[in-house]
Amino acid sequence: MDNFLSQINKKGQSLLAWLDERIGWRQVWESIFLRKIPKVGWLYTLGSATLFVAVLQLVTGMLLTLYYVPTPDHAYDTVQYITNEVTAGWLIRGIHHYGASAIIILCVLHLLRVVMSGSYKFPREITWISGVGLLMIALGFGFTGYLLPWDQRAYWATQVGTSIASTPPLIGEYVMRVLRGGQELSEVTLARFYGVHIWILPALLLTFIFVHMYLVIKHGISAPPKKED
Numbered sequence: 001m002d003n004f005l006s007q008i009n010k011k012g013q014s015l016l017a018w019l020d021e022r023i024g025w026r027q028v029w030e031s032i033f034l035r036k037i038p039k040v041g042w043l044y045t046l047g048s049a050t051l052f053v054a055v056l057q058l059v060t061g062m063l064l065t066l067y068y069v070p071t072p073d074h075a076y077d078t079v080q081y082i083t084n085e086v087t088a089g090w091l092i093r094g095i096h097h098y099g100a101s102a103i104i105i106l107c108v109l110h111l112l113r114v115v116m117s118g119s120y121k122f123p124r125e126i127t128w129i130s131g132v133g134l135l136m137i138a139l140g141f142g143f144t145g146y147l148l149p150w151d152q153r154a155y156w157a158t159q160v161g162t163s164i165a166s167t168p169p170l171i172g173e174y175v176m177r178v179l180r181g182g183q184e185l186s187e188v189t190l191a192r193f194y195g196v197h198i199w200i201l202p203a204l205l206l207t208f209i210f211v212h213m214y215l216v217i218k219h220g221i222s223a224p225p226k227k228e229d
C-alpha cells in the first residue's frame with residue numbers, strides 16, 4: 001500500500017513539474033498562497049469573508065439558473081418550484097437570499113476596517129477605488145436580484161426603486177426608461193434585470209475582484225505599526 005501511494009505521489013510530482021515548466025503555475029501559487037502575511041487581527045479577515053460569500057453567491061446563483069425562467073409567466077412558479085420541489089433547492093435559494101445581505105454587510109464592515117486602519121492611503125488608492133467599484137457591484141446585484149422572484153414585493157419594490165431613479169433633473173426620466181426598458185415595468189424589465197444580474201454584473205465582479213486581489217497581493221496587507229516602531 002505504502003509503495004503504491006509513493007508511486008502515485010512521484011507521478012503527481014512529475015506531472016506538476018511538467019506543468020510548471022509549461023505554464024509556470026508554481027510562481028503564481030507561491031505569490032498567492034505562500035506570501036508573508038503580517039500578524040494582524042480578526043478585523044483583517046473581513047475582506048476574505050466578503051470574498052468567500054462572493055464565491056458562494058456565484059455558485060448558488062449558477063445552480064438557481066438551472067431551474068429559474070425569467071419570464072412573467074414562469075418566474076414566480078419556477079422560484080416556488082425551486083423552493084418546494086427541487087432537492088436542496090430551499091437551501092441553495094436560502095444561501096443565495098441571505099448571502100445577498102451578508103455580502104453588503106461584510107463589504108461595509110471591511111470598508112470601515114480599511115478606513116480605521118488608514119489602509120486607503122498611498123500606495124493603496126487604487127485598491128480602495130476598486131473596492132468602491134465592488135461595493136457598487138454588490139448593490140447592483142441586490143437591486144436587480146430583488147425583482148427576479150416576480151412576486152408582489154419584488155414588483156412594487158422595483159416600481160419604487162426605478163421611480164427614485166427618475167427623480168434627478170434632465171437625465172432622471174431617461175435613466176428610468178433605460179432601467180425599465182420602457183415607460184412601465186414589464187417583461188422587458190424582468191429580462192433586462194436578469195441579463196444584468198447573471199451576465200454583466202458577474203463579469204464586472206470577477207474583473208474587479210481580480211484587480212483588487214492583484215493589488216492586495218502586490219502591496220501586501222497594511223499592518224499597523226508596532227509599539228517599538
Ligand code: HEM
Binds near residue numbers: 045124128209221
Ligand atoms: C466584494 C467586495 C470586496 C472583496 C471580496 C474584498 C476583498 C479584499 C481582501 C481579501 C483583502 C485583503 C485584506 C483583508 O481581508 O482585509 C482586501 C483588502 C483591501 N480592500 Fe477589499 N474587498 C472588497 C471590498 C472593498 C471595499 C468596499 C473597499 C473600500 C472602498 C475595499 C478596500 C480595500 C483596501 C484599501 C484593501 C487593502 C487593505 C490593507 O492592505 O490593509 N475593499 N479586500
